[in-house]
Amino acid sequence: MPRRINSKAKSFDGKCQTLAFLAKALSDENRLRILLSVSSGKKSVSRIVEDLQLSQPLVSHHLKELKRSLLVRVERSGPFIYYEIVDPRIVEILEDMNVIATDLLANRTTF
Amino acid sequence: MPRRINSKAKSFDGKCQTLAFLAKALSDENRLRILLSVSSGKKSVSRIVEDLQLSQPLVSHHLKELKRSLLVRVERSGPFIYYEIVDPRIVEILEDMNVIATDLLANRTTF
């Protein structure tokens, strides 16, 4: 029986790889903006490009990454290809992360 | 007045940079393991090295990154240097992320 340091470590055994993969998908500013821009409904690539003022190949590239990370789903309709967030709970997580990040920055001298 | 696409986008305006920074700090498997290993109390570098079976310079390097990301605090006691998680809410976030990641993987064919 493998030694357990504590219960918290146990509950994360073998999950850090998956967690790191998900975190990496969220670790780029432009990719985050793209993900959030499709978090409230389907949106075409060109619409994302227009809204975020990013180059079309860059948006396509990040959408491909988000799809590879299972965070968005794709749907074709005529000449347009629509992307949409798969699980809106990701947005809640990002909101929680933002609260923590704000606190960390505010108390960075104190801690 | 700048155009707002939707309320969600508004609530994240200018925060993606911070969010991406935090996510990047959590985007490496070994760094996550180190962070979680100091999430239930102070732990010395050598103890982390022993628990996680990682090289000492690698652990030191990642601890430096975690400190730069404001996620851990440092405390010296004799020859030992103890690290500790700053905000345990990070662990809750990681638990939530793990739930979502698990669901995404389970439904990856369905979505």
Next chain:
DNA sequence: TAAATATATAAATGTACGTTTATATATTTA
């Protein structure tokens, strides 16, 4: 079918990053 539009892909490039190896610094002990 030709032109126009929408999106994806490929190549190229610079940089960031994780890891290893080697060494330096700091603290305790003999």
Next chain:
DNA sequence: TAAATATATAAACGTACATTTATATATTTA
């Protein structure tokens, strides 16, 4: 003060990745 222990730092290396430029694919329209 010398040796041993604990940790940090620096250099070196390979790789991953974000971005740009150029081009290919697919769909609609004239």
